[in-house]
Amino acid sequence: MDRRRRRALLALALAPAVLAACASAAAGPAPRALAEGVWWVAGSGGAAAPANAGRIGNSGFVVGPAGVVALDTGTSYAHGRALIAAIRATTERPLALALITHVRPEALFGATAFREAGVPVAMHRQAARLMRSRCDGCLAQLRQTLGDAAMAGSAVIAPDHEFDGPTTLHQAGRPLELLHDGHASGPGDVALWDPARRVLFAGGLVENRRVPAIDDADLPGWQRALASLAALQPRVVVPAHGPAAGPEAIAATSAYLAALDERARALVADGTSLIDVPEAAALPAYAGWDEYEVIHRRNASIAFLRAERALLFGEAAR
Template structure:
C-alpha cells in the first residue's frame, strides 16, 4: 500500500520538519497514488499557518498503523500507553475506538498528535474502505483529540459535547505549547485543535448504516464536557475518561458530579466498557468500580481534612494516599486531584 505525504517544516525553524500524511490518496501501487495526486492536487500542498512545505507531495510506502484489537464484531480498540505524553510515545497515551457500520465509520477519540491520528487512519483503512463519517470526541483533553486533523481533512464531522468548543478555545494554545515541550515540536507538526461540527447538548444518535451509536453529554464530571458513546450492536460503552483502569483518575471538573455520573452510568445496559486509559475492554458495570472507589476515597479524605481545619497546602499530600499502590502515575496526578477536590468541597 502506498500513501501521499508532504514534508512540512516550522516556518520559524526550517530544520524542524516531519513528513505529514495526506489522507485519501491511498493506493495499492505507487503509480495509482501518483495518479490520484495529479487528479486531485492537495490544497496548498498540506502547508498551514506557521508551516512551510519542503517540496511537492510525493507517494511512498504506507507508514506504521496503530495496533487495533477487535472488542466485538465491527468494533476495534487501540490501547494507549500508560504514561504521560513524551518523545518516546509521541502522545499515544489514550484509548481510541473504531466502529464500522454498513455505510460509514466512526472513530472515537484520535490521540494526542496528528501523527497518532495518521497511524489511526492507516489502521482504519486496513479494516475497511468505507468513509469515516464521524469523529466523536469524549472530552477536551489533548491526548484524546489532537489527532483529529487527518479525519477532518478526509471529510469527517467532529461531534462533541456542546461545552467542548468553548473549553478547548480557552485552552488550546496552552495545550499545544505544553505538548510541544513534552513530545517535541517536530512530532507536533500538523497538529491542530479540531473545530466542532455537531454539538451535543443532551443526547444524539448516529447511524453508520445498520449500526447506531447513542451519544450522551454529561454534566461536569471528569471535565465540564464529557461525552459517552454506546454501541447498541455490541452493547459496548465507550466512556472516555469517565472510567480509568490502572492509570489513576484525573479530576479536571467536579468530584461530586463525577460520582453522580458514574452512578447513572452503572444503570446503562452495557455489557462492556472501553475506558479512557487502561483496559482496553472491561466488563460493565464492574469495570467502573476502581474509579468509583478512588473518587469515594478522594472525597472522604478531603472532607476529613476540611473538618479538621487543615489548610489546602498541608492537606494535599495526605489525601487519598491509601490508593497509592493501586494505580500507575499516582504521583503525577493525585496531588492535583486533591487540590481540585479540596477547592470544591470546602464550600459544601
Template sequence: MVKGSFRGRAWVLGCAVLVAARIAHAAAADALPAQPALPLVVPAPVQVAQGVYVMQGNGDAVAPANRGVVANNGFIVGSGGVTVIDTGSSYRYGRAMIEAIHTITPLPIQLVIITHQAPEFVFGAAAFRDRDIPILAHQRAAELIRDRCAICLKNLRHTLGEEEMAGSRVTVPDRRVDGTTTIDSGGRALQLLHFGPASTPGDLAVLDTSTGVLFAGGLVSIGRIPELRNESIPGWLAALDQLAVLDTRLVVPGFGPPVQRQDIMQTGAYLRELDAGVRRAYASGVGLTEAMRTVQAPSFTRYRLYAIAQPANVQRLYLQLEKP
C-alpha cells in the same frame, strides 16, 4: 470571589502542578540530544465485538518515550462507513489511525466523535479535518477545546517536541450535541450519552447499540488515576451509577483495558476516597501544602500516575472547599 474566577484560578493552579510534575517526569529524556521523529507506530486495532475495534494506549503519562500514545480510542465499522471515537494526542497519531483503519476496512470514515476535551484525545482530530471528515462533540466540550486547548497544545509541544507534534493544531468540532441523543453513523445506531457535568462539563459516552460496547471516555479510568480538570465530583459519581445499570457487554475506558460494567466503579471508589480524605484534612485545619503531601488514597497507590495526579487532585478539591 465570584464563581467563574474561582474556577479559573483552580484550573490554572491545577494545570500548573500537573505540568510541573510532567516536566520533571520527562526531564531525563528532555536532556538527550534531539533525534528525528521515527514513523509513529500506533496500537494495533483489536476487535472486541462485531465491527468494534479498540486501539489501546499504554495508560502512562505523556512522555517522549511513549510519544503521547497513552489514551484509548477506537472505531466502529458499519455497513456504510466508519465512526471514530477519539483521536489521540497528535496529528501524527490521527494520520496513523486513519491508515490503521484502512487496513481493516476500505469503507470511508464518516464521522469522528470526541468524548471530552482532554489533550490525549483531541489533537489527532486535525488529520481527520484535513480529509473533510465531520467532528462531533458535546457543546461544552467543543467550547472548552476552543477556549483552552491552545494551552494544552503548548504543553504537549514542550513535552514531545516540535517535530513530534508537527501539524497538530486546535481543531474545534463542527458538529455538536447538547444532551443524550441517538444517531445513525455508518449504518450503526449509536447512543451519545450525556449525564451533565461529570469528569468534564461536556462528557459523552458512546454506546454501540447492536453490540453493547460502550466507549466511556473521560468518565472511566482503569489502573490509572484520573486527572481532575473541570470535574463535578457529585455529577461524576452520578454518571458512573447510571453507566453501571446500562445493558452493556463491554466498557472501553479512556485509559486502561476494556472491562465489564461492574468494574467501572473502580473510578467511583477512587473519587470517593479522594474526596473524603480532602474533606477530613480541610476540616482538621491542615493547610493546602501539607494536604497535598499527606492526603493519600491507599487503595490506589499502585495505579499509574499516582505520584503525579494525586497531589494535583488534592489541590483542586481543597481549593473548592476554600470557595467562599
C-alpha cells in the same frame, strides 16, 4: 579522535534506532476487536513523553453497514493519520464521523488528520467551548514536551458538528447512543454506547487503574453519570486510559472519587493546612494506579479547596 567527532559518529550510529522508535510510536498499536465491528486502539498510559510520542490515551472505532465512527483521535496529526490508516486496513467502509468524547490532548489533536481526509469532527458544545478557551496552550506545551516534529500538522480545529445533549448517531448505519448526563468528569464529556454489542466507550468518565483527574470535574455530577453508565450493564468498557475492561472499571472509578472526596472533607474538618494536603491525603489502596504520584496529589489539593469552600459558604462541594 576528538570528543566532538566521537559524539557525531555516535549520533549517526544511533540515528536509525531512534528514527525507528519514533516511527513505531507514530504508527501506533494494531486495533483489537472487542465485538463484531467494534475496535479498540490502546494507548500506553503514563504521561506524554518522547518515548511514547504522547500516545497515552485510548482510541477506537465502530464499523457499521454504512460507515465508520472513530472515537478520540490521538495527541497529534501523526496519530490521527495512523488511526485513519488502521481503520482503512480493517474495513473498506467509509469514514463517516470522528467523535471527540472529552477535552484532553490525547483525544483532540489527531482531528486535524480527519479534517484533512474530509471526515467531519463532532463534539459536545460545552467541550468545544472549553477546547477553544485553553487548548492552544496545551498544544504549545506538547510541542515543548514532544518536539515540533512529533506535533507537526497538529492544530486546534473547530468541530464540524456540535451537539447539546444525548442523541443517537446513525452515521454507521446502525444506532449508536451518545450519552451525556451533564457536567461530570468535565463540561461536555460524553460516552458512546453500542447497545447491539453492549460495548461502552466511556471517554473521560472512566479510567482503568489510572487516577482520574478532577481539574474540570463536578464530582456529584460525575458520580451520577457513573451510576447511569453502570445501569447499562456493559459487557466491555473502553476507558480513557488503561486496558478495556468490564463494568468493574466504572465501579473502581466511582470508588476512587468517593474516597478522595471523603478524605478531603476529613482533612478540612481536622483543620489541615493546604501545604500538608498532598501527603495527608494519601490513599494507599490506589497507590499502584497509573500517575498516582502526580494526579492524585493534584486532585487532593483541588478536592480540599472545594471542600473548604463548601464548608465556608454553605455550598455543596463540587
